[in-house]
Ligand SMILES: *[C@@H]1O[C@H](CO)[C@@H](O)[C@H](O)[C@H]1NC(C)=O
Ligand SMILES: *[C@@H]1O[C@H](CO)[C@@H](O)[C@H](O)[C@H]1NC(C)=O
Ligand SMILES: *[C@@H]1O[C@H](CO)[C@@H](O)[C@H](O)[C@H]1NC(C)=O
């Protein structure tokens with residue numbers, strides 16, 4: 360019999376084009392506006408805006424305010440969403456070509472597949488030594504018990520005057536855009552820890568860095584960031600598009616821009632453009648809540664947005680593992696970075712996805728330790744009983760793409776710091 364499977368994509372696209380139609384989403388935002396991107400406007404109450412949008416060609420969202428007694432502003436884009444008192448905004452269901460679908464699903468059943476990650480052998484700090492997968496296995500630092508991915512430091516042995524085994528892995532899939540969702544029950548905490556889930560190009564910092572989850576044992580909030588090696592300015596006013604706060608907002612009042620260039624003469628203590636997340640999004644408080652989900656949406660020519668969700672405040676489409684999660688329904692992100700004329704998308708090239716756990720470090724996690732870096736190092740070397748919270752427990756990482764968006768490219772060569 361002839362194989363007719365080749366017809367399926369054709370039938371599927373026919374189905375999508377012919378049967379698909381937009382509808383009004385329930386998500387409406389009070390005191391948030393979609394700035395610019397006006398197609399047209401019409402007088403009406405806010406409850407009429409969605410029908411007006413459905414009837415207007417190219418309309419994907421609307422904002423309403425009391426102009427002329429009540430006006431619906433019909434929008435060609437769902438972004439940028441930002442604070443504006445007195446304005447209500449709403450969305451249509453995304454069109455087919457704006458809908459995210461699953462590209463890659465990293466989970467317990469395939470996580471430790473040797474072909475997915477490169478295991479780095481770095482000495483991240485004076486007392487951290489990243490080990491191979493085989494060593495991590497033999498020291499009981501990794502497993503997939505209960506269908507979850509466990510990756511932790513050695514919690515058993517003492518390493519007097521030495522380095523404690525830890526992990527750093529980089530994906531052999533390389534990304535230039537996409538929607539990345541990390542669902543986790545526990546992140547590394549305690550024990551002088553400094554964990555991160557981050558993205559970086561091979562030629563750091565010229566190929567860019569995106570820190571989605573990163574902070575230290577002493578803080579209960581996430582610290583997001585981007586770092587590049589060329590011009591990249593973020594408008595401080597873009598704080599309107601996010602719930603987090605610019606780390607640097609009090610610095611350099613002469614300029615309305617924050618430079619993310621590592622080499623900028625005015626780069627400050629935390630190099631790059633750092634955004635502080637909300638209290639409770641990190642460390643013991645996150646773990647005590649049972650974890651949650653972190654997400655990063657990278658729309659190549661427009662923006663990088665990051666959300667930090669703590670249980671029970673995880674959006675339904677993440678909780679229910681929707682095949683088509685829609686970040687536009689998640690409200691303001693914790694961090695929003697604008698890409699475009701002031702920060703070229705080309706600052707970010709072929710990013711590998713990294714997980715690591717550093718211990719101490721005079722730059723940050725160590726010098727805030729009681730007694731300083733030296734005391735932190737002594738604790739890490741000699742007190743494995745104080746390292747029992749220093750592990751990842753991950754349900755999955757899912758990578759989604761929109762139609763036409765380049766997917767992750769597999770490259771078996773280690774990219775970063777090899
Ligand atoms: C939207 O709201 C309607 C009416 O309140 C409800 O029946 C429906 O289930 C909601 N849809 C979603 C996706 O929440
Ligand atoms: C909105 O109103 C609140 C007080 O109701 C005020 O604190 C806030 O600054 C206003 N926001 C904007 C963007 O005007
Ligand atoms: C229109 O809304 C603005 C912002 O909320 C408010 O300051 C103003 O009083 C409103 N005007 C009318 C006529 O309701």
Ligand SMILES: *[C@@H]1O[C@H](CO)[C@@H](O)[C@H](O)[C@H]1NC(C)=O
Pocket residue numbers: 454455456457
């Ligand atoms: C698909 O997306 C492009 C831009 O991203 C837009 O111009 C076009 O109208 C979209 N098509 C549909 C059917 O929504």
Ligand SMILES: *[C@@H]1O[C@H](CO)[C@@H](O)[C@H](O)[C@H]1NC(C)=O
Pocket residue numbers: 468469472473474475
């Ligand atoms: C491991 O990766 C290879 C290459 O991508 C793939 O062919 C294989 O199915 C994977 N194995 C598992 C268990 O996922």
Ligand SMILES: *[C@@H]1O[C@H](CO)[C@@H](O)[C@H](O)[C@H]1NC(C)=O
Pocket residue numbers: 519520
């Ligand atoms: C650790 O180093 C200190 C000073 O460098 C030394 O006095 C001590 O004997 C060393 N301990 C071990 C167990 O090697």
Ligand SMILES: *[C@@H]1O[C@H](CO)[C@@H](O)[C@H](O)[C@H]1NC(C)=O
Pocket residue numbers: 548549550551552576729738742745
């Ligand atoms: C254990 O580590 C925490 C920081 O992660 C620190 O505050 C505490 O003092 C350490 N306890 C001991 C016994 O070293």
Ligand SMILES: *[C@@H]1O[C@H](CO)[C@@H](O)[C@H](O)[C@H]1NC(C)=O
Pocket residue numbers: 594596615
């Ligand atoms: C930032 O917002 C203020 C107040 O609206 C405005 O005066 C200023 O021009 C804005 N700066 C930039 C760089 O957009």
Ligand SMILES: *[C@@H]1O[C@H](CO)[C@@H](O)[C@H](O)[C@H]1NC(C)=O
Pocket residue numbers: 592610611612613614615616617618623624625
């Ligand atoms: C930092 O320097 C860049 C030029 O390198 C400038 O555009 C930016 O406005 C400066 N930012 C501050 C806070 O001074």
Ligand SMILES: *[C@@H]1O[C@H](CO)[C@@H](O)[C@H](O)[C@H]1NC(C)=O
Pocket residue numbers: 535707708709
């Ligand atoms: C990524 O790598 C490929 C192959 O090495 C290269 O052609 C491409 O320009 C790089 N950057 C992007 C954004 O794809």
Ligand SMILES: *[C@@H]1O[C@H](CO)[C@@H](O)[C@H](O)[C@H]1NC(C)=O
Pocket residue numbers: 483484485719720721722725732733
């Ligand atoms: C390593 O230890 C030395 C000596 O205590 C200290 O000066 C240095 O800052 C430490 N390095 C790091 C990365 O913490």
Ligand SMILES: *[C@@H]1O[C@H](CO)[C@@H](O)[C@H](O)[C@H]1NC(C)=O
Pocket residue numbers: 561770771772773774
């Ligand atoms: C894989 O990555 C290496 C190192 O960055 C690069 O030289 C090579 O061109 C890449 N291969 C492909 C097929 O893109």
